Amino acid sequence: MSKQLLFIPGPVTVTEPVLAAMGKPMIDHRGPEFKVLLESIARKLKPVFGTSGDVVVLGSSGTGGLEAAMTNMFGPGEKVLCCPVGVFGDRFAEIARTWGVDVEVLPTAWGHGVDAQALKARLDADAKREIKGVILTHNETSTGVQNVMGPLADAIRAHGALVLVDSVSGLAASEFTMDAWGFDVVVAASQKALGVPPGLAMVAVSPRAWEKMERAGGPRYYFDLRKAREFAAIGQTPATPPVSQCFAMDVALDRYAASGPENVWARHQLYTNGIIAAAQTLGLELFAQPGVRSVTVTALDVPAGIDGDAIRKTMRVERGFVLGGGQGRLAGKIIRIGTMGDISQTDVLGMLGALEMELLGAGLKIHVGSGVQAALRVFLEASQINAA
Numbered sequence: 001m002s003k004q005l006l007f008i009p010g011p012v013t014v015t016e017p018v019l020a021a022m023g024k025p026m027i028d029h030r031g032p033e034f035k036v037l038l039e040s041i042a043r044k045l046k047p048v049f050g051t052s053g054d055v056v057v058l059g060s061s062g063t064g065g066l067e068a069a070m071t072n073m074f075g076p077g078e079k080v081l082c083c084p085v086g087v088f089g090d091r092f093a094e095i096a097r098t099w100g101v102d103v104e105v106l107p108t109a110w111g112h113g114v115d116a117q118a119l120k121a122r123l124d125a126d127a128k129r130e131i132k133g134v135i136l137t138h139n140e141t142s143t144g145v146q147n148v149m150g151p152l153a154d155a156i157r158a159h160g161a162l163v164l165v166d167s168v169s170g171l172a173a174s175e176f177t178m179d180a181w182g183f184d185v186v187v188a189a190s191q192k193a194l195g196v197p198p199g200l201a202m203v204a205v206s207p208r209a210w211e212k213m214e215r216a217g218g219p220r221y222y223f224d225l226r227k228a229r230e231f232a233a234i235g236q237t238p239a240t241p242p243v244s245q246c247f248a249m250d251v252a253l254d255r256y257a258a259s260g261p262e263n264v265w266a267r268h269q270l271y272t273n274g275i276i277a278a279a280q281t282l283g284l285e286l287f288a289q290p291g292v293r294s295v296t297v298t299a300l301d302v303p304a305g306i307d308g309d310a311i312r313k314t315m316r317v318e319r320g321f322v323l324g325g326g327q328g329r330l331a332g333k334i335i336r337i338g339t340m341g342d343i344s345q346t347d348v349l350g351m352l353g354a355l356e357m358e359l360l361g362a363g364l365k366i367h368v369g370s371g372v373q374a375a376l377r378v379f380l381e382a383s384q385i386n387a388a
C-alpha cells in the first residue's frame, strides 16, 4: 500500500501548504529574508507557549532541545528533582546524569501522572533549598499520559526551584500557559502537534532562566542558548539552520492562528475522545488513567493472546494506517495511536474500522463495527447532529 496515514505520535502527516513551503528555493541564512522569517517564527511561537519571553529556535530534534535546556541551566553537582512518568521523562533525567547533574527521581507508576501532593511534600522537605530545578514532562508520549500542569505548578511555586518542561508532544494540542504557571524552560519540536516535518526544536526561556544561564550551566557549544539568543537579536542562528523547516514552521503557525487555537485544541480532544469511546466499547483497556489521558496519543493495552506488533504490521502494510508500538518496557504491550497532524474525523473512523478488522482477524471477540459506531457518535454529537 503506497498511501500511508501516520497515526504515530510524531512525525505526523503534514498538510499540503506546509509541505509546499518546504519546496521554496534556499535563501541566505545570514540575509534579510531569513531575518524576517526567524523573527516571524519566534514572535508567533510566544502565544503558543503562553509566554511573553523569548523563544529560541534550534536546528535539532526535540531531544536536542531537552539537552539544551538541561545543559544551559544546570551543571555538575547541582541537584534537580526529575519527575518522569515514562520513557521521555527518563531520557530527560539521563541527559542530566550525563552532564554530571545530581538527579533525584520522584517516582510515579507508569500510566499515572505526577502526584502534585507528593511533589509538594518533597519540595517542602527541602528546607535548605538544595533542589535547584524540577524537571517535568507535560505530555508523556510513551504512556499516553498528559500531566495536569496547573496543580504541579502550584506545588512548586513556594519552593522557588527553576522548572524545566518537556512539552515536545504536548505544545499546541491543548492550552499551555508557561508564564502563568511560572515555568522557566519549555521545550517543543516541529514534528508533533504543530505538524511540521522534523528538524526544529523550539525552546522558550523565562527571564529568570536567562539569568541563571549567565551564572552557571554545564559545558555546551552547539546548544549554547546564550549564543542562540545573541544571534537571534540580529535575525540569525549561530550555525546554519534547517531553512526549509523554518519556511514550513512559519506557514504552520499562520494556519494554527487562523484556525483558532481553541479549535485546534478541541480537535485533538475530539479525536482522542472518539478513540477512547471506541476502545471502551470494544473492551480494550486504556493504559493511561482517567484524568491524565493525553489528547495527542492514546495508549491501548494489547489484549491477552493478541500479537500487537503483528496487528500494527498489517495495519501499516495492508491498510495504510501507521500506529505506534510500546517503547522501553512497554514494547509489545501497548499500541499507541497519535492524533496529531493532518488527519480528519473520517481518517480516524477508517483507522478504527481497520483496527477492528485486524483485531477480529486475530481472534479477538468483538462486536465488529461497535467501536467505529461509538466514535461516530462522539463526532456526531460534537457536530450537533442528532444520532438518535
Ligand SMILES: *Cc1c(COP(=O)(O)O)cnc(C)c1O
Pocket (backbone or CB within 6 Å): 009, 010, 061, 062, 063, 064, 088, 137, 139, 140, 141, 166, 167, 168, 169, 189
Ligand atoms: C518526540 C518526543 C521527544 C523528542 O524526540 P525527538 O525524536 O528527539 O524529536 C521528547 N519528548 C517527548 C515527550 C516526545 O514525545
